[in-house]
Amino acid sequence: MEKLADIGVVGLAVMGENLVLNMESKGFRVACYNRTVDKVDAFLAGRGQGKNLVGCRSLEELVASLEPPRRIMFMVRAGAAVDQLIDSLAPLLEPGDILVDGGNSSYHDTTRRCADLEKKGLLYVGAGVSGGEEGALHGPSIMPGGNAAAWPALQPILQAIAAKAADGAPCCEWLGPDGSGHFVKMVHNGIEYGDMQLICEAYQLLSQGLGMAAEEIQPIFADWNTRELDSYLIQITADILGHMDAETGKPTVDLILDTAGQKGTGKWTSQVGLDLGVAIPQIAEAVFARCLSAVKDERVAAKSYLLGPEGTFGKEGGANKGVNADKDAASFVKQLEKAVYAAKICSYAQGFQLLRTASMEYGWNLHFGDIARIWREGCIIRARFLGTITEAYETDPELANLMLAPYFREVLAGAQAAWRSVLSTAIGLGVPVPVLAASLSYYDGYRCERLPANLLQAQRDYFGAHTYERIDRPRGEFFHTNWTGTGGSTASSTYSV
Ligand code: ATR
Numbered sequence: 001m002e003k004l005a006d007i008g009v010v011g012l013a014v015m016g017e018n019l020v021l022n023m024e025s026k027g028f029r030v031a032c033y034n035r036t037v038d039k040v041d042a043f044l045a046g047r048g049q050g051k052n053l054v055g056c057r058s059l060e061e062l063v064a065s066l067e068p069p070r071r072i073m074f075m076v077r078a079g080a081a082v083d084q085l086i087d088s089l090a091p092l093l094e095p096g097d098i099l100v101d102g103g104n105s106s107y108h109d110t111t112r113r114c115a116d117l118e119k120k121g122l123l124y125v126g127a128g129v130s131g132g133e134e135g136a137l138h139g140p141s142i143m144p145g146g147n148a149a150a151w152p153a154l155q156p157i158l159q160a161i162a163a164k165a166a167d168g169a170p171c172c173e174w175l176g177p178d179g180s181g182h183f184v185k186m187v188h189n190g191i192e193y194g195d196m197q198l199i200c201e202a203y204q205l206l207s208q209g210l211g212m213a214a215e216e217i218q219p220i221f222a223d224w225n226t227r228e229l230d231s232y233l234i235q236i237t238a239d240i241l242g243h244m245d246a247e248t249g250k251p252t253v254d255l256i257l258d259t260a261g262q263k264g265t266g267k268w269t270s271q272v273g274l275d276l277g278v279a280i281p282q283i284a285e286a287v288f289a290r291c292l293s294a295v296k297d298e299r300v301a302a303k304s305y306l307l308g309p310e311g312t313f314g315k316e317g318g319a320n321k322g323v324n325a326d327k328d329a330a331s332f333v334k335q336l337e338k339a340v341y342a343a344k345i346c347s348y349a350q351g352f353q354l355l356r357t358a359s360m361e362y363g364w365n366l367h368f369g370d371i372a373r374i375w376r377e378g379c380i381i382r383a384r385f386l387g388t389i390t391e392a393y394e395t396d397p398e399l400a401n402l403m404l405a406p407y408f409r410e411v412l413a414g415a416q417a418a419w420r421s422v423l424s425t426a427i428g429l430g431v432p433v434p435v436l437a438a439s440l441s442y443y444d445g446y447r448c449e450r451l452p453a454n455l456l457q458a459q460r461d462y463f464g465a466h467t468y469e470r471i472d473r474p475r476g477e478f479f480h481t482n483w484t485g486t487g488g489s490t491a492s493s494t495y496s497v
Contacts, residue, residue: 004067005031005054009075010085011103012039015129016075017047018136019102019161024051026160030351031056031065035076052434063092068095069103071129071153077107086113095121098150102129104265107179114146114178123150128185130379131163139163142172143188143371145181145364163307163378165387171378175371176364178335183272183358184371188349190269190283192345192380193262194435195233195376197286201433202340203237207423209431211312216250218242220333228341228411231292231383260290277496278357279441280350284342285434289314308430332425335418342415343439348389349402369393412443458483465492 005028009020012034020043023030031054034040044055057064064071070093074085082101089099099122101110109128117124124146131140142162144154151174162172175181199221208219218241225234243252266287273280292299313329352368359366372389375381392405397406404413423440426433445451459483460466465487467478480491 002054003029004410005029005065005085006067006071007031007072008033008056008062008072010034010059010072011063012043013075014133015102015136018041018133019073019075019129019140020053021047021159022137022139023157024048024053026157028052028157028160029054031062033059033062061090064090067099068094070094070321071157072098073100073102075129080114082109086117090117090120090122096123098123098125098153099151100125100127100154101182102127104128104185104189104263105179106268107183108181110146110182118147123147123460125150125154126179126182127158128182128188130185130188130381132380135163135380137184137379139378141173141188141374141377141382143175143181143184143374144172145175145179145184148174148177160243162374164271165376167374169373171374171376173367173370173374176359176366178362178364180358180362180364180366182357183364184366186265186268186272188375188379188381189265189356190280190286190354191348191351193202193266193269193286194282194351195231195344195381197289197435198282198340198343198347198439199233199237201426201431202291202336202437204433205336205426205429205433206333208409209313209426209429210332212251212329214241225262225336226338228385229337229344229383232380242440257296258293259296260293262287262290263375266290272286272358273354276354276361277359278350278354279442279445280354281438282347282350282435285438286405289432290487291433294452309428311429313425313429318350332491333420335422338418339413339436340420342412342443343436344385345412346442347406347409347435348385349465352389354401367393367397368399369397382474389465393474403443403446425445427440448476465490467491467494 007023007028008031009016010033014030020030020032029052032040032043033056037057040055040057044053044410054065056065074082076082076085082103082105086099105126114124120320121496125144126146127142127144128141129136129140139162144158158172159170162170164170175184203217206212206220218238221234221238221241223239240253245255265281270280270284270287273284313332355366355368358364369390372386372393376386388407389402392407393399393404402408420439423437457468461468461480462483465480467480468479469475470479476495480489482489
């Protein structure tokens with residue numbers, strides 16, 4: 001009889017196919033199945049030819065080809081497809097068998113599936129996988145969470161196929177119960193939205209603001225990639241800016257229509273931020289920036305009606321004339337690098353605040369140092385400074401906010417003047433920088449001892465008798481003022497949503 005397979009993979013689309021090849025290359029025998037069975041045949045005749053794979057033409061065949069306890073990983077579209085697959089597979093499995101969802105599922109769905117399958121004796125895991133096609137093939141970052149009893153059987157496979165950081169550590173660690181793995185992956189994607197938009201804003205400041213061509217901006221990003229901003233997204237940005245269109249000879253980036261798409265994980269992160277009451281303005285602004293980009297026709301029409309500064313850096317016309325005349329482009333580029341790094345720190349601080357609140361809310365006991373560690377390689381947000389984040393959380397796992405870690409505090413202090421100056425320039429030039437602006441407002445808001453929420457509470461109390469606490473009385477005592485002299489003294493009950 002043929003040797004049984006170590007793991008089964010369902011779904012042979014881009015990510016699934018590459019993950020199968022990655023597993024096989026690490027010495028595992030992999031059983032593969034796809035709903036449209038022709039794809040199994042095509043894969044085994046193509047990229048899978050001559051490899052240690054078992055092609056399966058039904059879920060029954062897949063289950064029969066696996067060594068118990070069976071390990072089956074789904075790489076299928078998130079949503080109803082996962083539930084359908086579970087419903088079809090569960091009756092074929094035995095207690096102790098393991099199902100892993102490697103897609104971008106909602107963490108609520110994963111929590112529900114974990115609980116449902118536990119009742120049937122099946123071990124369910126939601127494992128976010130980041131790294132795109134290349135990562136899936138050569139080593140992604142993998143974020144598993146769910147039924148912890150599955151981890152000893154999954155660890156040897158998932159850590160073997162994961163990317164390895166410079167110190168040799170695999171970019172895959174057990175994160176926690178329920179949908180925590182998918183939650184961490186969702187926040188990863190939210191941070192990715194913020195990073196990408198931030199880079200795009202720097203690009204627009206250089207292109208529209210300083211009037212630089214793509215070829216002139218390319219070496220700037222390549223140079224930034226040699227210091228603190230060293231990251232996959234800065235590196236691919238430099239590559240993109242240097243790419244010329246074969247047909248026209250023009251920079252390819254200049255020929256691409258400026259409307260962005262989205263698959264929803266940034267939106268989910270922003271929604272969860274609102275649900276859990278955590279300020280993550282940079283992630284939310286990055287999503288809104290894509291929404292605004294999508295209304296291209298409206299923007300083109302509005303150009304003639306909504307006035308703003310004209311001209312570029314140092315040569316501004318109209319009301320803005322002379323604002324930046326004494327500045328030179330080279331020093332602006334240096335300031336911009338500092339501003340981008342400061343904004344990036346704030347953005348990650350917000351992402352980790354969301355993780356921290358979810359961990360407390362759901363009792364997940366997440367380890368933030370581990371999360372930063374498994375993002376160091378393989379995933380889209382991989383960056384040099386994730387190593388520094390790991391150190392910060394290892395030194396102080398209870399850190400109230402990443403910005404408060406000594407290293408980051410110092411960087412933010414050192415970036416002050418540049419950060420503020422870049423934003424003044426952007427505003428003076430009329431270049432939209434929603435994420436960069438949100439970063440400084442977050443920083444200034446977080447360090448502000450007395451926010452204007454005193455007035456806000458007064459307003460709420462004025463029109464709705466919502467009550468307020470006083471600075472000269474203990475917390476938890478609520479007061480109502482009859483502001484107009486005509487209202488009653490009945491106060492509304494106090495609750496927060
Ligand atoms: P990608 O990796 O390219 O982003 P995806 O759109 O997330 O892919 O997922 C596509 C995979 O989900 C395909 O393998 C698809 O199977 P088909 O080739 O038969 O379309 C699989 N898929 C989608 N719906 C499914 C379902 N209800 N049951 C099983 N597999 C399903």
